[in-house]
Amino acid sequence: xxxxxxxxxxSSYIGHHLTNRTIAxxxxxFWTLNLDTVATAAALGVIGFGFLWWVVRxxxxxxxxxxxxxxxxxxxxxxxxxxxxxxGNRAFVTPLALTVGVWVLLMNAMDFIPVDLAAxxxxxxxxxxxxxxxxxxxxxxxxxxxxxxxxxxxxxxxxIKGIGGWSHELFCTPFGSNVLLWPFNLLFNLVEYISKPLxxxxxxxxxxxxxEIIFLLLWMWAATGxxxxxxxxxxxxxxxxxxxxxxxxxxxxxxMLTIVYVAMAHEQH
Amino acid sequence: MSLTVTMIAQAIMFFVFIxxxxxxxxxxxxxxxxxRQKTIADGLAAAERGRQDLEQASKxxxxxxxxxxxxxxxxxxxxxxxxxxxxxxxxVMARTxxxxxxxxxxxxxxxxxxRAKEALRTQVAALAVAGAEQILKREVDAKAHAEMLxxxxxxL
Numbered sequence: 001x002x003x004x005x006x007x008x009x010x011s012s013y014i015g016h017h018l019t020n021r022t023i024a025x026x027x028x029x030f031w032t033l034n035l036d037t038v039a040t041a042a043a044l045g046v047i048g049f050g051f052l053w054w055v056v057r058x059x060x061x062x063x064x065x066x067x068x069x070x071x072x073x074x075x076x077x078x079x080x081x082x083x084x085x086x087x088g089n090r091a092f093v094t095p096l097a098l099t100v101g102v103w104v105l106l107m108n109a110m111d112f113i114p115v116d117l118a119a120x121x122x123x124x125x126x127x128x129x130x131x132x133x134x135x136x137x138x139x140x141x142x143x144x145x146x147x148x149x150x151x152x153x154x155x156x157x158x159x160i161k162g163i164g165g166w167s168h169e170l171f172c173t174p175f176g177s178n179v180l181l182w183p184f185n186l187l188f189n190l191v192e193y194i195s196k197p198l199x200x201x202x203x204x205x206x207x208x209x210x211x212e213i214i215f216l217l218l219w220m221w222a223a224t225g226x227x228x229x230x231x232x233x234x235x236x237x238x239x240x241x242x243x244x245x246x247x248x249x250x251x252x253x254x255x256m257l258t259i260v261y262v263a264m265a266h267e268q269h
Numbered sequence: 270m271s272l273t274v275t276m277i278a279q280a281i282m283f284f285v286f287i288x289x290x291x292x293x294x295x296x297x298x299x300x301x302x303x304x305r306q307k308t309i310a311d312g313l314a315a316a317e318r319g320r321q322d323l324e325q326a327s328k329x330x331x332x333x334x335x336x337x338x339x340x341x342x343x344x345x346x347x348x349x350x351x352x353x354x355x356x357x358x359x360x361v362m363a364r365t366x367x368x369x370x371x372x373x374x375x376x377x378x379x380x381x382x383x384r385a386k387e388a389l390r391t392q393v394a395a396l397a398v399a400g401a402e403q404i405l406k407r408e409v410d411a412k413a414h415a416e417m418l419x420x421x422x423x424x425l
Contacts, residue, residue, distance in 0.1 A: 024272060034275040041279060045286050049294065061304030075298055095291035103286060114363045135362075142273060144279030 011220060013223070014216050018209075019113050019130045029145060034138055036128070041135040042080075044106040052102070056225045074102075081256060086263035088100045093262055096152070100145065104204065105251035107135040111211055115219065137208040139201070146201035148260045151198070156265035165268070211243055244248050394422040 020027035020034040035041045055071045064072060078098045079090065088095050096175065110118075110133045157166045170189045175181045222232035320408060 020275075021358055029271065030273055032271075032273045033278060034273065035273055038278045038282070045282060049286055052294045054290070056294050056301075059298055059301040061301045061308065062304075072298065072302060076294070076302070091295070096287050098295065099283070099287045099290045103283075114298040138275065140272060140275035141279050144276040145283055147276070148280045148283050180390070225306060253311055 002153075008218050013220055014213070016130060017119065017138075018212065019133060021128050021131050033267060034132075034140060036131045036133070037135045037138040037141055040110065040140060041103075041107060044110070044135070045103055048102050048106045049099075067219075074098075078255070082259050085256075085259050088266055094257065096262065097189065097255050097259050100149075101255035104136060104145070104247065104254050107141065108247040108251050110134045111137075111208060111247060112213075112240065115215055115232060117213070132210055134212060136204055137212050139205050142148055142201035142205040143197070145254070145258075146197040146217060149261055150193075150197040150199065153261045153265045156224055161268050163266060196261060200254070200261070204250050204254050207246055211239075211246055214239055215243075236263075294344060326343055390422055390425045394418055 021036040023033045023035050025031040025033055052075075055067050059071075062222050073093075075098060078101055078154040079094045082090055082094045082097050113133060115133070118133040119131065122128050122133070133140065157169075161169065171177075171182045171185050173185060174188065175185050215236065218232045218236045223235070234265055398414075
């Protein structure tokens with residue numbers, strides 16, 4: 001990295017690490033596929049859920065092994081969270097929450113890999129330039145998850161309450177069922193329904209993106225010389241330790257909001 | 270940084286993972302966990318049953334012990350009574366035996382007395398004959414006077 005710094009400007013260094021590896025599937029810019037995001041997310045999903053599946057496959061109803069106990073702990077933890085918020089058949093909601101929690105946690109955790117180490121791996125082993133290793137710092141991932149949850153929310157609103165019940169809720173809550181209040185209720189609900197996926201996705205995206213930028217700034221500082229390294233290394237360590245909290249917390253928040261949104265869609269007024 | 274087809278790819282992947290989770294991970298693990306919960310619940314129930322059984326058994330034992338003790342008491346009481354009865358019987362028997370012995374002894378004495386009287390009588394008769402001989406200064410023919418002597422004898 002010290003050698004590379006000579007030929008890289010700060011903006012190109014940051015840009016290099018925060019640019020997605022893209023493939024154009026069509027003429028329109030919309031048809032640009034972020035290969036790094038999709039491939040990393042898929043690999044993490046396969047590893048994470050493959051591990052869970054592998055453990056569950058060999059699970060025993062008798063005395064569990066340590067590996068099984070770990071997986072049970074994880075699943076029961078998620079299930080307890082769901083139980084606390086959602087009162088209904090959990091056959092779909094807990095797997096949903098588990099998927100969100102495990103996947104987002106793994107995707108966030110890619111942030112722990114030092115950026116230049118990841119870049120070395122993708123450049124020299126995968127032979128791909130400009131590979132962004134953290135899928136959740138790509139707004140596409142967070143929006144995909146948040147909008148999917150949003151879609152499920154709409155689906156459950158319609159399924160549980162029906163069009164009539166849901167419309168009633170849109171027009172008559174939270175201020176009251178007076179006809180004069182209908183526009184305000186609808187406006188309030190529209191703002192809520194728009195802000196839900198936005199805050200849901202941008203919170204995660206912002207946290208992960210900012211975390212990466214701070215790492216990059218610190219490593220850039222380290223690239224300026226020995227004095228810079230002297231400051232950047234302890235600060236980088238401190239930020240990495242703090243980042244453990246952020247990674248876990250953001251995954252937890254994302255999972256909890258998913259549960260809350262789906263649970264709210266189930267609640268009759 | 271812009272929203273692209275990546276989002277759709279990620280969303281599809283998301284639903285695939287949810288499906289896999291809901292189909293292959295969650296129900297299987299829950300099955301194992303529920304089976305274990307059942308095993309533990311059964312074990313606890315069995316333990317509770319065992320405890321109850323033990324309680325009942327100890328209660329039964331105590332009851333049996335009390336019954337046995339009562340029976341033993343009864344047997345001892347009966348034995349006491351029997352012993353007393355035997356003692357009483359023995360006393361009665363001893364008394365009658367004693368009385369019988371006394372009566373026998375008395376009869377024997379009586380017999381002895383009458384025998385002695387008989388002897389005395391004979392001797393007195395002899396003495397009387399001897400006296401009479403002395404008086405008559407002649408020998409009485411015992412054979413000739415036997416009749417008379419027997420008459421004297423019976424009068425004594």
